[in-house]
Amino acid sequence: MTDSRRSLADVVERIESVHRQQGRVFLVSLGAALRSLKLYPLENEQVQRALNDLVEGARALHQVDPVLKMQVAGEFVFINKTRLRLALDQYASLGHVLNTFAEGRLGTLSVDEAVSRNEWQELVKVLLDAEPPEGNSEGNAVRLQSMLEDQGVTHIFLGPPMQAPQELDAEERSKELARRTYQKSVAVTKDVVNGMRMGRGANVRRMKRAVQGIVDQVLNNEVSLTGLTAIRDYDEYTFTHSVNVCIFSVAIGKRLGLSKRQLYDLGVAALLHDVGKSRVPLELMHKEAALTEEEWHVMQSHPWYGVLALFQMQQTGDLPYRGMITAYEHHMKIGVTGYPRPIRRRNLSLYSKIVAVADGFDAATSRRTYQRAIQPDEVLREMWQNRRRGYDPVLVKELVNLVGIYPVGSCLILDTREIVVVQSRNPDPAMLNRPMTVLAVSSDGQVQRDGATIDLSEKTAAGAFKRSILKVTDPAKYGIRPGDFLI
Ligand SMILES: [Fe+2]
Numbered sequence: 001m002t003d004s005r006r007s008l009a010d011v012v013e014r015i016e017s018v019h020r021q022q023g024r025v026f027l028v029s030l031g032a033a034l035r036s037l038k039l040y041p042l043e044n045e046q047v048q049r050a051l052n053d054l055v056e057g058a059r060a061l062h063q064v065d066p067v068l069k070m071q072v073a074g075e076f077v078f079i080n081k082t083r084l085r086l087a088l089d090q091y092a093s094l095g096h097v098l099n100t101f102a103e104g105r106l107g108t109l110s111v112d113e114a115v116s117r118n119e120w121q122e123l124v125k126v127l128l129d130a131e132p133p134e135g136n137s138e139g140n141a142v143r144l145q146s147m148l149e150d151q152g153v154t155h156i157f158l159g160p161p162m163q164a165p166q167e168l169d170a171e172e173r174s175k176e177l178a179r180r181t182y183q184k185s186v187a188v189t190k191d192v193v194n195g196m197r198m199g200r201g202a203n204v205r206r207m208k209r210a211v212q213g214i215v216d217q218v219l220n221n222e223v224s225l226t227g228l229t230a231i232r233d234y235d236e237y238t239f240t241h242s243v244n245v246c247i248f249s250v251a252i253g254k255r256l257g258l259s260k261r262q263l264y265d266l267g268v269a270a271l272l273h274d275v276g277k278s279r280v281p282l283e284l285m286h287k288e289a290a291l292t293e294e295e296w297h298v299m300q301s302h303p304w305y306g307v308l309a310l311f312q313m314q315q316t317g318d319l320p321y322r323g324m325i326t327a328y329e330h331h332m333k334i335g336v337t338g339y340p341r342p343i344r345r346r347n348l349s350l351y352s353k354i355v356a357v358a359d360g361f362d363a364a365t366s367r368r369t370y371q372r373a374i375q376p377d378e379v380l381r382e383m384w385q386n387r388r389r390g391y392d393p394v395l396v397k398e399l400v401n402l403v404g405i406y407p408v409g410s411c412l413i414l415d416t417r418e419i420v421v422v423q424s425r426n427p428d429p430a431m432l433n434r435p436m437t438v439l440a441v442s443s444d445g446q447v448q449r450d451g452a453t454i455d456l457s458e459k460t461a462a463g464a465f466k467r468s469i470l471k472v473t474d475p476a477k478y479g480i481r482p483g484d485f486l487i
């Protein structure tokens with residue numbers, strides 16, 4: 001490659017990275033501005049701050065392009081032709097923007113660099129009234145545009161919806177759908193747990209819908225959703241943990257041949273397995289130091305609290321009775337050596353045993369404030385070999401089949417001295433020990449951000465494998481977070 005071509009490639013890459021990073025800032029602040037102006041008057045401090053952020057975000061984008069063009073197509077947002085990939089916590093803002101554009105029958109927003117702060121303010125006001133009058137949805141962009149002009153806005157242009165872009169293939173769409181299903185489930189779980197904490201009822205119907213979304217997704221394309229469980233959002237641990245346990249449980253249930261109806265029940269039970277923790281004081285949940293004996297006692301009461309919480313929920317809807325058993329039994333272990341200790345011998349229900357395996361795997365692979373995460377392959381080995389852990393070996397075997405020998409999110413060192421993060425199992429069942437990965441650190445030690453995929457089953461023309469795994473490593477040693485490479 002010649003020098004001038006390389007430098008052109010560098011420039012393109014730099015601009016795209018500005019689009020991606022600043023585009024996210026812009027989208028999040030547009031969402032925040034829409035939300036805050038809906039709730040508060042214009043003078044409100046929060047509204048003003050959101051507008052400032054919006055102006056700043058746009059200014060950064062205008063430094064690389066004189067016209068900022070945002071396009072919304074289906075579930076995707078493009079900033080100057082670069083598709084935005086968002087972190088999970090940014091989906092709420094994305095939702096506001098997508099809804100506003102959908103209601104207003106809008107597809108594009110173009111903004112000239114000469115735009116003023118006042119014009120942004122008028123735009124947000126007009127967008128809040130975006131919904132078209134009945135029977136007049138076709139030319140709504142034109143109507144909104146003239147509303148803007150009436151307010152003296154001359155640097156902002158709204159356009160009608162566009163077709164979903166062709167270049168996104170089925171796989172990209174399915175991944176995006178998986179991200180949305182995941183994010184929605186985290187939001188619902190948060191709502192349920194916080195609601196219980198504050199003594200408010202839970203929206204059972206919304207929760208069931210979220211579980212249905214997970215079941216449908218697991219039945220259609222298991223890989224895309226299980227892959228998301230490796231994206232650990234530590235601030236949201238309580239909620240992502242419940243969603244992860246739900247995903248793993250449903251996927252194990254599917255492998256056992258449970259019916260769709262049974263998978264729904266199992267999914268709801270799994271999502272709520274730790275709901276009793278809503279009755280454990282927050283200080284204790286977030287405590288970084290080791291817990292005292294008394295504090296452990298309170299923490300270990302969460303199975304019981306869960307049963308009580310579910311009884312209360314019962315009054316607001318028809319929750320499956322199964323959920324109570326799972327909440328009660330999920331820490332009991334196969335030999336009933338765990339907690340709570342029942343008075344009589346008992347056989348754990350199948351759902352409890354499935355949830356216990358999913359719970360054990362997710363809890364051990366998540367880095368928590370007071371413990372170091374163990375690498376996923378080690379966790380599987382321990383769950384499989386150490387019978388005192390009390391997991392059903394048949395179910396652990398299903399989990400291994402599901403997540404592979406190198407589970408998603410594992411960090412591997414290759415014989416090429418590259419470091420990769422496991423993205424998914426290899427679709428070829430004969431290649432379970434050669435997963436699909438994302439390049440995280442190149443052989444010269446540079447951290448990579450462009451998400452290049454490496455298939456470890458790839459061979460050279462001579463028939464030898466191009467790369468092989470030397471060993472599993474701790475990503476923290478290299479200062480990387482596997483989740484960053486999987487979004
Ligand atoms: Fe638990």
Ligand SMILES: [Fe+2]
Pocket residue numbers: 241245273274359363
């Ligand atoms: Fe749990």
